[in-house]
Amino acid sequence: MIIDDLIEIATKERASRKKFTIRCCMAAGCMSSNSEAVKKGLETAVKEAGLDELVEVRGVGCMRLCCQGPLVQVDPAGALYERVAPEDAASVVGTVKGGQTQAQRGDPNSPFFTGQFSIVLANSGCVDPERIDSYIAADGYKALHEVLREMTPKEVVDEIIKSGLRGRGGAGFPTGLKWGTVAKTENSHKYVICNADEGDPGAFMDRSVLESDPHSVLEGMAIAAYAVGAAQGFIYVRAEYPLAISRLQTAIKQAKERGLLGSGIFESPFTFNIDLRIGAGAFVCGEETALMMSVEGKRGTPRPRPPFPAESGLWGCPTLINNVETFANVPSIVRKGADWFASIGTEKSKGTKVFALAGNITNTGLIEVPMGTSLRQIVENMGGGAPDGGSIKAVQTGGPSGGCIPAASLDTPVDYESLAKLGSIMGSGGMIVMDDTTRMVDVARFFMEFCMDESCGKCVPCRAGTVQMYHLLSKILARKATAVDLRKLEELCDMVRNTSLCGLGQTAPNPVLSTLRFFRNEYLELLGPEVHGPNGEANATPS
Amino acid sequence: MSFLDLDEWLIDLAAAAEIVYSPVMDIKEYPENVDVVLVEGAIANEDHVEMMRRVRKNTKIVVAFGDCAVTGNVTAMRNPLGDPENVLQRAYKDAADVAPQFPLEPGIVPKLTPRVTPVHELVPVEVFLPGCPPPAARIKLLLEQVLAGKSAQLTGANIKFG
Amino acid sequence: MAAKTLTIDGKQISAFEGATLLQAAEEAGIKIPTLCHMEGVYDVSACRLCLVEVAGVSKLLPACTTRVSEGMEVTTDSERLRKYRRMILELLFAERNHVCAVCVSNGHCELQTLAWTHGMDHVRFDYRSPRWEVDNTHPRYGMDHNRCILCTRCVRACWHIEGAGTKNVSGRGVNSRIISDLNQPWGSSDTCTSCGKCVDACPTGALFSRGSSVGEMEHDRQKLEFIVTAREKKQWIA
Numbered sequence: 022m023i024i025d026d027l028i029e030i031a032t033k034e035r036a037s038r039k040k041f042t043i044r045c046c047m048a049a050g051c052m053s054s055n056s057e058a059v060k061k062g063l064e065t066a067v068k069e070a071g072l073d074e075l076v077e078v079r080g081v082g083c084m085r086l087c088c089q090g091p092l093v094q095v096d097p098a099g100a101l102y103e104r105v106a107p108e109d110a111a112s113v114v115g116t117v118k119g120g121q122t123q124a125q126r127g128d129p130n131s132p133f134f135t136g137q138f139s140i141v142l143a144n145s146g147c148v149d150p151e152r153i154d155s156y157i158a159a160d161g162y163k164a165l166h167e168v169l170r171e172m173t174p175k176e177v178v179d180e181i182i183k184s185g186l187r188g189r190g191g192a193g194f195p196t197g198l199k200w201g202t203v204a205k206t207e208n209s210h211k212y213v214i215c216n217a218d219e220g221d222p223g224a225f226m227d228r229s230v231l232e233s234d235p236h237s238v239l240e241g242m243a244i245a246a247y248a249v250g251a252a253q254g255f256i257y258v259r260a261e262y263p264l265a266i267s268r269l270q271t272a273i274k275q276a277k278e279r280g281l282l283g284s285g286i287f288e289s290p291f292t293f294n295i296d297l298r299i300g301a302g303a304f305v306c307g308e309e310t311a312l313m314m315s316v317e318g319k320r321g322t323p324r325p326r327p328p329f330p331a332e333s334g335l336w337g338c339p340t341l342i343n344n345v346e347t348f349a350n351v352p353s354i355v356r357k358g359a360d361w362f363a364s365i366g367t368e369k370s371k372g373t374k375v376f377a378l379a380g381n382i383t384n385t386g387l388i389e390v391p392m393g394t395s396l397r398q399i400v401e402n403m404g405g406g407a408p409d410g411g412s413i414k415a416v417q418t419g420g421p422s423g424g425c426i427p428a429a430s431l432d433t434p435v436d437y438e439s440l441a442k443l444g445s446i447m448g449s450g451g452m453i454v455m456d457d458t459t460r461m462v463d464v465a466r467f468f469m470e471f472c473m474d475e476s477c478g479k480c481v482p483c484r485a486g487t488v489q490m491y492h493l494l495s496k497i498l499a500r501k502a503t504a505v506d507l508r509k510l511e512e513l514c515d516m517v518r519n520t521s522l523c524g525l526g527q528t529a530p531n532p533v534l535s536t537l538r539f540f541r542n543e544y545l546e547l548l549g550p551e552v553h554g555p556n557g558e559a560n561a562t563p564s
Numbered sequence: 565m566s567f568l569d570l571d572e573w574l575i576d577l578a579a580a581a582e583i584v585y586s587p588v589m590d591i592k593e594y595p596e597n598v599d600v601v602l603v604e605g606a607i608a609n610e611d612h613v614e615m616m617r618r619v620r621k622n623t624k625i626v627v628a629f630g631d632c633a634v635t636g637n638v639t640a641m642r643n644p645l646g647d648p649e650n651v652l653q654r655a656y657k658d659a660a661d662v663a664p665q666f667p668l669e670p671g672i673v674p675k676l677t678p679r680v681t682p683v684h685e686l687v688p689v690e691v692f693l694p695g696c697p698p699p700a701a702r703i704k705l706l707l708e709q710v711l712a713g714k715s716a717q718l719t720g721a722n723i724k725f726g
Numbered sequence: 727m728a729a730k731t732l733t734i735d736g737k738q739i740s741a742f743e744g745a746t747l748l749q750a751a752e753e754a755g756i757k758i759p760t761l762c763h764m765e766g767v768y769d770v771s772a773c774r775l776c777l778v779e780v781a782g783v784s785k786l787l788p789a790c791t792t793r794v795s796e797g798m799e800v801t802t803d804s805e806r807l808r809k810y811r812r813m814i815l816e817l818l819f820a821e822r823n824h825v826c827a828v829c830v831s832n833g834h835c836e837l838q839t840l841a842w843t844h845g846m847d848h849v850r851f852d853y854r855s856p857r858w859e860v861d862n863t864h865p866r867y868g869m870d871h872n873r874c875i876l877c878t879r880c881v882r883a884c885w886h887i888e889g890a891g892t893k894n895v896s897g898r899g900v901n902s903r904i905i906s907d908l909n910q911p912w913g914s915s916d917t918c919t920s921c922g923k924c925v926d927a928c929p930t931g932a933l934f935s936r937g938s939s940v941g942e943m944e945h946d947r948q949k950l951e952f953i954v955t956a957r958e959k960k961q962w963i964a
Binding site: 628631634635636637638640641643644645646679681682684685689692694696718719720721722723724725726 | 848
């Protein structure tokens with residue numbers, strides 16, 4: 022494979038395009054509402070109407086508005102159809118000939134779509150994730166060619182540093198710095214790992230990227246591997262994502278066949294292979310040190326850092342671990358330049374962020390917006406607010422490690438620092454909207470139960486502390502708790518956050534702390550009378 | 565028994581404090597305005613709950629006396645078995661050889677609480693005196709502090725469980 | 727080997743490069759509480775009792791796995807650390823069924839000793855009272871999961887001192903459990919050499935020699951240190 026081959030593939034692919042394209046969403050959301058049958062129906066209808074020469078039916082990745090799936094779009098007219106049933110297929114195909122369809126029309130010009138700014142999801146809903154040529158036609162693997170043939174590894178690292186890209190897994194560590202650290206280590210063996218163990222309740226960004234545009238992740242990983250000097254990569258993907266796994270397998274196979282993975286890529290000395298590792302159902306394996314243990318085939322428990330994976334990771338070798346979305350940003354940064362990327366977003370948070378909108382919100386689905394977009398723009402304008410005229414009470418970001426942001430703070434811009442200031446975190450991008458019927462203590466207990474179930478059990482504060490916090494929250498909800506219990510809960514929050522071994526435990530108290538901060542009254546209302554000591558003190562028990 | 569190991573100091577104690585209530589005294593009702601109470605045993609049945617609430621109300625300093633009062637100890641070993649029914653079933657039916665039946669005498673045999681708990685899980689407790697049993701020297705040390713009107717607090721090996 | 731100079735609790739000390747804070751402190755006669763740490767096996771910093779404060783570092787660091795560095799200012803004892811340590815101990819006591827009065831290790835138990843040395847005169851958290859079994863299938867030893875604190879010292883002793891690899895951890899969170907081989911009765915283990923190192927490694931009465939009754943069990947910790955020192959340093963501890 023040389024660049025001419027790549028261009029030829031792209032040219033051929035584009036030339037094969039037909040006058041009309043009917044895109045049908047084949048990501049897990051729409052597939053769960055029967056889009057596979059819709060796509061089959063569309064293909065049959067095209068055949069039966071003798072429109073083979075004119076119409077292409079393309080299975081694509083996520084088209085964003087998951088709640089209205091299956092989604093189908095007819096181009097070039099740009100007509101979007103929602104909740105398409107297999108029996109609508111014939112009439113939808115008929116529209117290319119000016120026919121009418123009973124299928125529900127969607128509005129591609131609604132704020133949900135126009136508010137989006139796509140970098141990571143640029144190909145999502147456009148390319149066929151199961152065909153590498155479709156990705157190549159969308160400038161795919163051009164960035165990899167550019168770095169291999171025209172840039173030194175150091176230049177690649179510098180470019181990523183300059184772009185200001187920060188880790189999209191949640192913590193927001195500067196990606197370029199991480200790459201630079203791994204690149205600087207002198208070791209004959211290094212690894213690149215893509216963390217696709219997305220586990221936050223309500224989060225489906227990474228799944229959508231993998232299902233919709235797996236090659237962008239592979240290309241990003243290959244660029245990273247070149248930059249840091251690694252020859253082997255792993256994608257650690259959770260077993261609960263069978264479609265993502267299958268698409269990744271297909272993508273890796275096709276990339277190898279095309280010579281875009283393997284040895285001597287683009288006739289350079291660069292060799293890079295990617296293997297999949299499937300998780301076994303533990304949330305904690307999304308924590309990088311636990312993830313590496315799992316990749317090594319060991320019990321997935323975290324270990325203290327330092328040493329950081331960049332120094333001593335997989336099998337003791339320097340290892341670069343980034344999240345799916347981080348890697349998916351990389352090809353665009355290389356192709357369009359660091360300055361272009363840095364011009365998007367805020368001063369400290371560059372680029373865009375993908376969010377999975379879920380919960381009590383009208384438009385459930387996937388959005389990508391520039392960093393710094395306000396929560397209000399996201400949930401009220403794009404998300405359409407709470408359904409059935411309810412009002413939004415809070416927005417939960419960051420999953421079990423995050424917090425609940427009250428409606429009063431909806432004007433907060435979405436960036437790493439602003440969300441942290443509110444006691445939440447950017448997290449990987451799950452955004453759960455809650456309306457006024459939600460009881461915040463319930464929410465806190467839900468997340469605590471999640472952390473308790475997912476604690477690996479290695480360190481005492483997380484293992485035994487989450488259990489006690491869950492117990493205290495249950496006691497409060499059962500109206501059997503007093504102010505003494507609430508104090509105990511707060512003490513535990515402080516202790517578990519400061520003494521736990523890994524991020525899971527350190528952030529497990531966040532949902533409690535943030536609901537206590539903004540919705541303390543809801544806790545107080547549930548407290549019962551205290552048994553008083555002789556001097557009227559509420560807690561005679563010395564602590 | 566450990567208390568009796570205080571030997572002749574008991575005589576000093578009797579001179580310094582008026583014993584107003586104990587399980588071996590004739591008085592049936594726990595009196596009011598008690599300065600110090602030594603509570604032995606965990607909360608295991610409904611009588612204990614009622615009694616302990618009254619004790620708390622009428623007492624300045626509640627001392628959880630011994631591991632059972634402080635931790636539940638051996639008496640709490642029924643907790644992992646769940647519902648007290650299970651324990652009664654085993655003790656009074658499965659393991660009985662004559663006339664297997666649950667003890668049921670309302671007003672005489674109190675109902676078991678769902679869990680055996682330490683005293684401080686029910687009411688606030690000022691002082692903890694662990695030990696099974698607490699050695700006599702430990703009891704003396706604590707009572708001396710109490711008698712001296714100090715806020716009593718044991719430290720070091722004197723708070724060792726077991 | 728280069729030496730590093732640092733301060734622990736206001737005391738200027740020097741330690742070899744690569745030494746852990748725990749080693750450096752011990753050398754300087756400063757005691758940091760530990761539970762999952764054991765001489766002779768690698769550290770996992772799981773119990774979190776040895777967390778210390780290091781000036782300029784916002785997070786608390788485990789002394790057992792943190793290496794000394796030049797100019798480090800370490801505090802091993804503060805009100806905050808004491809509070810956290812006591813809470814960790816309370817959580818452990820509340821987690822399973824630790825009944826000191828009737829335990830084989832009563833009086834020789836690290837958990838029990840840590841409790842009183844840290845001012846734990848009662849446990850403020852509700853006892854969880856889970857139901858755990860006792861594995862008495864091994865002819866010489868027993869395992870009472872009620873008393874297990876999951877420090878994994880037995881696992882590490884079994885793998886890295888004896889090299890048998892019998893003991894391991896299964897399950898997760900509070901349901902984590904020390905197992906033998908493929909989660910089978912200890913007595914049916916094919917790999918167990920009956921060496922008893924796990925029993926000697928146990929800080930509580932979870933692993934015990936059969937036949938000892940309340941308070942009779944003493945762990946022979948020196949035996950492990952003896953073996954490891956003999957192996958690694960070719961020295962025989964008298």
